[in-house]
Amino acid sequence: MALLLLGILLLLLGLWGLLRTCTRTPSPTPRWPPGPRPLPLIGNLHLLRMSQQDRSLMELSERYGPVFTVHLGRQKTVVLAGYEAVREALVGTGPQLADRPPIAIFQLIQGGGGQPFPLALLGWAPSNITFTLLFGRRFEYQDPVFVSLLSLIDEVMVLLGTPSLQLFNIYPWLGALLRLHQPVLQKIEEVRSILRTLLEGRQPPKPRGGLVKSYMDALIQQGQGKEPQGLFAEANMVACALDMVMAGTETTSATLQWAALLMGKHPSVQGRVQAELDRVLGPGRLPRLEDQRSLPYTNAVLHEVQRFITLLPHVPRCTVADTQLGSYLLPKGTPVIPLLSSVLLDETQWETPRQFNPGHFLDAKGRFVKRAAFLPFSAGRRVCVGESLARSELFLLFAGLLHRYRLLPPPGLSPTALDTTPAPAFTMRPPAQALCVVPRSGGSYPGDQL
Known part of the structure; x- marks a missing residue:
């Protein structure tokens, strides 16, 4: 019964995503940074050690560069590694990276x-x-x-x-x-x-x-x-x-x-x-x-x-509008992880x-x-x-x-x-x-x- 319920939820989630895609207002085509290929549903979670997520991301930056994309489940997230990339994004983009992405547990803690x-x-x-x-x-x-x-x-x-x-x-x-x-x-x-x-x-x-x-x-x-x-x-x-x-x-x-x-x-x-x-x-x-x-x-x-x-390896940001980050164009609402541990x-x-x-x-x-x-x-x-x-x-x-x-x-x-x-x-x-x-x-x- 539980598996059937889970299957129905996944089907509804897929239909909802398709509906959103079909009805969304056209916007400039995003140009995402490179990153590891995601697996269905789990994205790149298999590459991340949950207890030391920042260290795993730093290791990925050695392969994909200081600005790269990871999939946390189905959510595309951009990671910034190293002083130059983090400072350029946090300071150089002005107010465009001033938002926070919705973090499920904190939303519940504060409604x-x-x-x-x-x-x-x-x-x-x-x-x-x-x-x-x-x-x-x-x-x-x-x-x-x-x-x-x-x-x-x-x-x-x-x-x-x-x-x-x-x-x-x-x-x-x-x-x-x-x-x-x-x-x-x-x-x-x-x-x-x-x-x-x-x-x-x-x-x-x-x-x-x-x-x-x-x-x-x-x-x-x-x-x-x-x-x-x-x-x-x-x-x-x-x-x-x-x-x-x-x-x-x-x-x-x-x-x-x-x-x-x-x-x-x-x-x-x-x-x-x-x-x-x-x-x-x-x-x-x-x-x-x-x-x-x-x-x-x-x-x-x-x-x-x-x-x-x-102490705090990273606290996510979120783009408040379509944002140019170097040669990449990130759509509004993209979670961005400035990896502070990679700077320190x-x-x-x-x-x-x-x-x-x-x-x-x-x-x-x-x-x-x-x-x-x-x-x-x-x-x-x-x-x-x-x-x-x-x-x-x-x-x-x-x-x-x-x-x-x-x-x-x-x-x-x-x-x-x-x-x-x-x-x-x-x-x-x-x-x-x-x-x-x-x-x-x-x-x-x-x-x-x-």
């Missing part, structure tokens, strides 16, 4: 005390910053609401990186039939429920024009006196909070965890960072944003962490792309050097809106952590034995591991919490 500590604890601080921006207050780390939110976010990010969710995004109709999306939607609804409770528990909004202390305050004040079912309805407020919670916690948290892990794995780099911090900050003073100019090596290390880990690991842009090397961001005199191919936040019209906040958080947290503590592998484990193989999730997060922290001499610090 230590002497003992080693788990790396995931480092995600608490940046997460609390996001919650403070949203609601005007921080959580105690033992707060059950805070613990529940972080646990749910973690589960969502793991689910979003599973092969079943990637299959759902390629074949939404099949994924819906198999209910592949249900686990992540259930977790998202639990997050929404907590956010609604936090929103409802806020103090009454201040009169329009009064002082606002949070993002939610600003939205509530802006919506005062307006149609309650309009732009500032509760559902939209919760959606805005959900966006910030999901986007503003995982990436910064994972990057900070990677930074700590890499310092444990590269003690000589860690020691040089700490020597610079001691020299510039002196004993007992916490870092400030303006210290970045005086800390070129620390700044270089943070940039190299972000380059080396390629581009052999023509980095001296030792596969090695962790802070020297990539230093000149011969040890001064910090900006690199055009440093694009972890993407580029062009869809550059990450939270880039400035993320950079500030990472610098203050990383510098403050290393100024006060030494990061060491657990007893019995050498630095070289620390595992840097990314764990499967929506981002390239570090594997679940533990580190030891040893207080450094240097006087007292104001406050003990990250």
Whole structure:
């Protein structure tokens, strides 16, 4: 019965595609980049390792060039590999590549005390910053609401990186039939429920024009006196909070965890960072944003962490109109994958792309050097809106952590034995591991919490 139903669905899908083809308004003939020949239904999925899709695409670029076409199921998708191709497309095409393709699951989501500590604890601080921006207050780390939110976010990010969710995004109709999306939607609804409770528990909004202390305050004040079912309805407020919670916690948290892990794995780099911090900050003073100019090596290390880990290998774009990309003409609505990992690991842009090397961001005199191919936040019209906040958080947290503590592998484990193989999730997060922290001499610090 199931096979018969699947056959009927495939037949209807084929008829629908034929009907669309026959009734579509004529447009210029597309000129697609080269790429591997697709197989029926699965396209080129047999050539892609789902857990390391970006690496598979980089391998294909060696054969088909920096701009090529792959078929993700029945969907033609253009891949950009290397600094020149990615920058030309993201910046050189202006607004024509500013859209996002419909990603099925996201559409549904939105209609230590002497003992080693788990790396995931480092995600608490940046997460609390996001919650403070949203609601005007921080959580105690033992707060059950805070613990529940972080646990749910973690589960969502793991689910979003599973092969079943990637299959759902390629074949939404099949994924819906198999209910592949249900686990992540259930977790998202639990997050929404907590956010609604936090929103409802806020103090009454201040009169329009009064002082606002949070993002939610600003939205509530802006919506005062307006149609309650309009732009500032509760559902939209919760959606805005959900966006910030999901986007503003995982990436910064994972990057900070990677930074700590890499310092444990590269003690000589860690020691040089700490020597610079001691020299510039002196004993007992916490870092400030303006210290970045005086800390070129620390700044270089943070940039190299972000380059080396390629946290978000790619975030799809979509053409908003028929778009000329070099010698190719891509029709409106074409998904395009700017392969950011191929830029951050581009052999023509980095001296030792596969090695962790802070020297990539230093000149011969040890001064910090900006690199055009440093694009972890993407580029062009869809550059990450939270880039400035993320950079500030990472610098203050990383510098403050290393100024006060030494990061060491657990007893019995050498630095070289620390595992840097990314764990499967929506981002390239570090594997679940533990580190030891040893207080450094240097006087007292104001406050003990990250």
